[in-house]
Amino acid sequence: MKNINYNYLKIILLFGSIFTIIVSCESNLWERELSEDAEFATFSPAAEVFIDGFSGGLSYDPFGDSKLDAFSVDDEVKYSGTASMRFDVPSFGDPSGPYAGATFRDAIGRDLTEYDALTFWVKASQAATLNSVGFGEDFEGGKYLVTLSDVQVTTFWQKIIIPIPDPSKLNRERGMFWYAEGPEDGEGYTFWIDELQFEKLGNIGQPRPAILDGVDVNEPTFIGNMYSINGTQTFNLGSGLNQTVSAAPSYFSYSSTDPEIARVNEQGVVTILDAGTARVTGILGGVMAEGSITFESQGDFDAAPAPPDRDPNDVISIFSDAYTNVAVDYFNGFWAPYQTTQGGSPPVNVGGGQVINYTDLNFVGIGTFLDVPTINATDMTHLHIDIYVNEPLDSGDFVSLSINNDVGNNETSGTITFDSNALFADDWVSLDIPLTDFSGLGDRSQLGLIIFVTDATISNIFVDNIYYYR
Amino acid sequence: MNKKNKFRNRIKVKRSKYVLLTVSFILLIVSSFIVSGCSTDENQTVAQFTELIWADEFDVDGAPNPNNWGYDIGTGFNGWGNNELQYYTDRPENVVVQNGILIITAREESFQGSNYTSARLKTKGKFSRKYGRFEARIWLPSGKGLWPAFWMLGNNIEEELDTDLSTLQWPFCGEIDIMENAGSKPTIISGAIHGPGWSGGSPILKEYDLGNDRVDSGFHIYGIEWGPDYVNFYVDDVLYKQITPDDLPSNPFPEFYGDVFTDPVELEEYETTWNKWVYDQPFYMLLNLAVGGLFDGPPNAETVFPQTMLVDYVRVYKNEFDNN
Incomplete structure (x- = not known):
């Protein structure tokens, strides 16, 4: 019977491999004896x-x-x-x-x-x-x-x-x-x-590492940006339950499809070096991690125009590298369930300067009324704000700005809307708005909110240099 | 018509009413009945029979050897009687030999009205044997809702409605489950027998826990040694259960037929027929990977597809103490 012959052949092969293993084991032992003088550092295996x-x-x-x-x-x-x-x-x-x-x-x-x-x-x-x-x-x-x-x-x-x-x-x-x-x-x-x-339980198996929660992410970015990549490892336990732990980046080995554009170090920190596209993936214990991040670097970030020097008495800055900022409660007071806006908390460091990047924007607010003092802008005359629309503009696109006073009490507010003619795609617009234009606001001695609304007509903006001045 | 045939006809009449009791119902096992204790002879070694009489080493790439294996195709009745979710095919996507391994693959895909596909191989009509050592080296799949099995059915099983008096319907033909695994329990397999009075949700079943090892992280050998009046179940080098006629229920009262015999003669015949050790005739082998079904329930969101059941070999050794 042919199958039997195959069978014996396999047995012979099996013994052959056992013999090989034994020989190699002995040779290892021998080598170990020889290398005793090398004094390898070994640490306690205590459990x-x-x-x-x-x-x-x-x-x-x-x-x-x-x-x-x-x-x-x-x-x-x-x-x-x-x-x-x-x-x-x-x-x-x-x-x-x-x-x-x-x-x-x-x-x-x-x-x-x-x-x-x-x-x-x-x-x-x-x-x-x-x-x-x-x-x-x-x-x-x-x-x-x-x-x-x-x-x-x-x-x-x-x-x-x-x-x-x-x-x-x-x-x-x-x-x-x-x-x-x-x-x-x-x-x-x-x-x-x-x-x-x-x-050593022996019954932990089916490793399924993941980075970025196992999602394939596209990330528009600029030269100089840095990202930290977090990962998890999931094992199936002997009980059949999946157990997921967060694993430090050093457990992973990362690779970039183009290290000239996105370089990643062993701590899982990615640095954007040039314009172009690069995809970063990770491997943990020989298993490809689910999830990836594709950086779409647009080159150097065109920073917002630097604000002029001003007498500190003439400015109340909410967010700017040029002035001393007041305390804020948040840059994205996520209002569930209707708000979709991501980002803003914290502001990101782009090309060496701090900037706010709102994504999936429909509306978002910057708060100064919960745990921090409200802003008294009675003596100020203007609001300055720089906005960069990080996507193409369509005719119906708009950004509305609202300012709210005495939030939650005798609340008043005023709103100004900027349509697509007043904005630029992939470039900054500097807005200097007289506070009197926010009709309906009235008293501005307890300003607590600045609200951005686009109703998702514009979903990705950078914001910088938000301050009141006179 | 002698009494036996009369009895058989009675069964056939009833079948239309209890249509679930068909071959498709075979693997229904709810593990609520687990034989406690273990009557294994501690002096017994695992593999006594060494004279190989049949094997498939899966050495030829492509479709499995058609001289050894046939297939069950489709969904059977009600998911092979167990609410199984897969459509069985013989496509290479579901069953193929590669690099010395039989690969049975369960896939999540829309196919002929089912959401999963997989394969079920059987040696019916190609090879069957009474007594011996039947074993396979298998790397099992992983995840909730996967239900791989290596099992056997009495060769005299009646799969079609006919008047062939040499065939019997399940469970009278007998079933020996050499290995079953619920994918949600990666360290546990079970061996079982089904027969008249101990079938469906009440087989004679024994679980074995691999402890510090898993069924889905490497190959293990699953086998039985079967002789007159015993079936020994083993995993690798551990014999974990022996089932003998002493293990049969002393007074089976099957729910499906128990209320139909008012004639004392028929009742006596019924009782002797049901309470019978049926593992004394040739059986054939099956290998399959079911998805969903009553053994482990449906897959859940964490179940990953495709899943594979890898079979390195299937070997049958002669029972050296029985010259059949």
């Missing part, structure tokens, strides 16, 4: 972080602005053994700190390349959502930082598995565990963690 007490060499480093005494060892409550880690999350307004957060660092660093996950058991005094847990926070930049967000905990012990995005990277990791958690609905509570350790 345990906290079982019933801390493993040697570990320090507790609370985050500077956190409740410093949130952590203690509890020998009453434990999942197993004699003790657990106890974390007391402060209530809102707690003078000792607004949240609990810290990293547990190994003094020297450990070799974690043989493990595939950090695991622990957790329970809490009430059902809660832990903001962040993870590892890789070494206070030295967190090169291999991993974060698992929004962990649902209950009053019963449950095991949490944080997969390592690519264990081969962790040949010397100091950040054994970190966490950050604030009050639940303003209330503090307690959670416990036990049996905290790295494990």
Whole structure:
């Protein structure tokens, strides 16, 4: 029977390959003996972080602005053994700190390349959502930082598995565990963690890395712009559940289709160097990451005209590199559900200067009335604003500007509309508008909002140099 | 007409009413019935039979060897009786041999009114065997709603309405599930038998958990050793279950036929017919990758398509203690 012959052939081949492997193993051993003098630096492969007490060499480093005494060892409550880690999350307004957060660092660093996950058991005094847990926070930049967000905990012990995005990277990791958690609905509570350790579970599979949330993004841009690319790693756990963690850029290796246009470094920071198009993708652990970003560089950014020097008494600046700006609540007070506008918060750095870029614009507001003083422009005469329409203009396109006084109380407002004849496509227009033109505004001693409305006729604009003056 | 034929006719009459009880219903398994405990002889080694009598090593690229494999095509009745969502084809998009591997691919695509396609291969009419060691080396797919299986059916199964008295309808023909996996449980497979009185949602079934390994991260060997009055189920080098006639339900009372016999003679005949070890005749093998269905439910938003079930080989060894 032919199949049997094939079968034996395969067996012979199999033995052949086993023999080959054995031979090569021995040769490796031999080489290792020879190279003893080389004294390779090796780090402890210790797995345990906290079982019933801390493993040697570990320090507790609370985050500077956190409740410093949130952590203690509890020998009453434990999942197993004699003790657990106890974390007391402060209530809102707690003078000792607004949240609990810290990293547990190994003094020297450990070799974690043989493990595939950090695991622990957790329970809490009430059902809660832990903001962040993870590892890789070494206070030295967190090169291999991993974060698992929004962990649902209950009053019963449950095991949490944080997969390592690519264990081969962790040949010397100091950040054994970190966490950050604030009050639940303003209330503090307690959670416990036990049996905290790295494990080789063996049943974590199906890696699906992603950058930019797995979306293929097109990004119009200019020379000098810089972007940080964030990524995630998703593993299917032995339970069948997919577990997604955010993975620091250094887990990925990035590539650009044209490094002369968009260069990306190992920290995942892209710098735009020239005009043209370049697509940046990432690979994690040999698997192509879902998602990409295609930069469409239009060359040098044509910055808005620099404002003239003015006496500080003659100007109240909201957003300009030329003057001292007042505090604002936001540059994009996203008003759900009708607003689509993205961007503005924070302003972006384009070609060396700060500028606001609104995209998907239908309407958007800049607020100065919530947590910051309102603006008294009674003595000012004009509003200046520079607008760059970053797309072709059609005849029906417009931008309306509104100013609102005494927002939410005796509110008054005035509006001025600029049609397509008053704007430029792919260029700046400098608008100097007499405040008296905002008919209906009246009192301007408590200005709280500047609102841009295009009703999506124009969806992408740059805005710069927003100030009142006289 | 002797009593047996009379009984058989009775079954056929009832079938039109309980049309679900057709071959298409075979793989209906709701894991609510899991035999507890394990009667495996601990001294038993995994693979006792070593005399190879049939194999497909999938060494020739292209369509699988037509001397070994035929196909089920379409959707059967009600998704092969299990609400399965795929349309089975024999297209290379769904079944092909490449580089020594049989590749069964489940795809998400509109095809003949279904939203998924896949393939189901069977050796019916090409190879069947009573007793022996049946094993395959398989790399299973991944994700909720995938339902791969390596299984067997009694060769005397009646698939068409006919008067051939040598055939039986399911579950009287018997079914041996060498391996089934619910895609949402990447570490767990199960072996099972279905027969008269232990079928559909109540098979005799045993799960096996790979623990620190997964079915979708590498090849594993799934097999049975089958002899008179036993079927042993194994994964790789672990024998995890032995099923014998002692495991059969002592007093089966199937919901489909239990209320139709008022004649004590018929009732006695019925009881003896149902409570019968039917794994004493030739069976043929099937390999398939279902999508959706009652075993693991439908795919969800996280299920990635296409998915593949990779089969390195299928081998059958003779039961050396049985000269059939």
